Amino acid sequence: MACLITPLSDCAMPTLLQSMFSLLFSAAILLVGHGLQLTTVPLYAIHLGWAPELVGYIGSSYFLGFVLGCLTVPRLVARVGHIRVFTVLIALFTSSLLLMGLVDNFVLWLVARCLIGWGIAGIYMVIESWLNDKTSAEHRGSVLSVYTVISLSAICLGQLLVGFELGFAGLFMLAAALLVLGIVPVGLTRRPAPQPIPAVSFSFTRLFAVSQVAMVGAFFGGLVTGGFWALGPVVANANELSPSQVGVFMAVTILGGTLLQLPVGRLSDRIDRRYVITGLAVVAVLTSIGAILLDSRTPEVIYVTMFLLGGLSFPLYSLCLAHANDNTDLSIMEVGSGVLMMNSVGSILGPLIVSFLLGYTHMALFIVSGVALSVLACWTLYRIRFHDVAREHYEPFVSMRSTTQEMVEMGLESEEPEESSDTKVETINTD
Structure with a gap:
């Protein structure tokens, strides 16, 4: 009866979410496990007595696999379908993780971590393409x-499970x-699979x-966040x-990045986004x-610092x-x-640089963050000084994580006016 007096879109949304329950529930369970292994793997490497540099290589291998997944999984989905690929990737992810728990061989860990990165990239792509395909532009x-809330909450919960006294084998x-x-x-699920994922x-x-500014910002943002994702537990241990x-x-850093996304994004809708990028970078440098x-x-001091650093660095990708x-x-x-790949290249290099500095100081992550975001702030200020932007194709800010290009398409299509792709004319307005 309530739907008779509310807009159709308000009534359709719960029904739409209900139809996607199995997919969102799968994503939540998976990402709790993913969040748990993100912290468990580097902690176990420290337990084995491996040097921070080796842990950094392992972290970079994960992001290299992630990039390879973004490049290759769409073709695999086109050949055998979403559900088969989804099942195979989880099997590969799980077996690689268990092998890392059984064998303490560095080369095997490099390969396994790369396969995990490849697998999680593909898993994200399948989930996000499914959501995109089954959702109208209105919703x-x-x-x-x-x-986004479900995925970040699940990863946060996974971090907290590390505190359970199960031992590394149990984790x-x-x-x-x-x-x-x-x-x-x-x-x-009995629902039909979506269309193939675009390459x-x-x-x-x-x-x-x-x-x-966008490409440089994505690179340096990835440098900082990649160092955190790969080596946050090592930094905390140090x-x-x-x-x-x-x-x-780990959880408070992710929480900071989650909570500050929306207010930062809304601010960037009102003023030149480059000022917001500069402001975040400068405050992050001062925090570092x-x-x-x-x-x-x-x-408590470390938690507050990481909450701020996460809140200031995580929104850079979306901005x-x-x-x-x-x-x-x-x-x-x-x-x-392109922006995602630039962010991923930074994420590959970030763990290598942070791990190298960890051999000399426990403040490695803050040093890398301070230097990287100082360069970003200076470059953005230079571009502001000499290059105006008209924002001719402006769309409101959409908060999103740096997972796959399918997430990007999903977020931006929700704001994009209808337009024939055959009549679009390429224009370039450099910042």
Whole structure:
């Protein structure tokens, strides 16, 4: 009866989410296991006595696999379908994780971690393409918001599970069990699979000409966040946090990045996004400098610092993506794929640099963050000084994670006016 007096869109949204329940439930279970293994793997490497440099190589291998997944999985889905690929990727992910728990061989870990990165990239692509395909443009932004909240909450919960006193073998098995259980809801769904995933296609040269700030910002943002995702537990351990505190360390950083996305994005809708990017970078640099000067081993101080650093660095990807799309008529897929790849390249290099510095100081992550975001702030200020932007293709900010280009398309299509792709004319308005 209530639907008779409410807009049709308000009534359709719960029905739409209900129809996607199995997919979202699978994503939640999977990402709890994924969040748990993200922290367990580097902690176990430290337990084995491996040097930070080796842990950094392992982290970079994960992001290399992620890039390869973005490039190759669409073709695999086109050949055998979404559900088969989804099942195979989880099997590969789970077996690689269990092998890492059984064998302490560095070369095997490099290969296994690369396969895990390849697998999670493909899993994200399948989930996000399914959501995108089954959602109308009217509801796409709302579904994206629900998915983002679910995924980040699940990863946060996974971090906190590290505090359970199960031992490393128990944590590996729990993460593997969650990954396998994630197959069940999607495996039992009767709903038809979506259309094939579009392949990644972009030109770095053309995208750099379109928006230098976006590409540089995505790179340095990836450098910082990649160092955190791969080596956050190692950094926490170097700052004398206990295993249970390491989970909190990771969770508060993710929470900071989640909570500040929307207010930062709304601010960037009102003013030149480059000012917002500069402001975030400058405050993050000051936060990093404060952490280095304070050099506190008190957990509460470290938590507050990481909450701020996460809140200031995580939104950079979404801001850079939005800024790039403000200034060009290139396709959503091309812009999104290029910004994502630039972010991923930074994520590959970040763990290598942070791990090298960890051999000399426990403040490595803050040093890398301070230097990287100082360069970003200076470059953005230079571009502001000498290059105006008209934002001729402006669309409101959409908060999203740097997962796959399908997530990018889903977020931006929810705001894009209807337009024939055959009549679009490429325009470039450099920032």
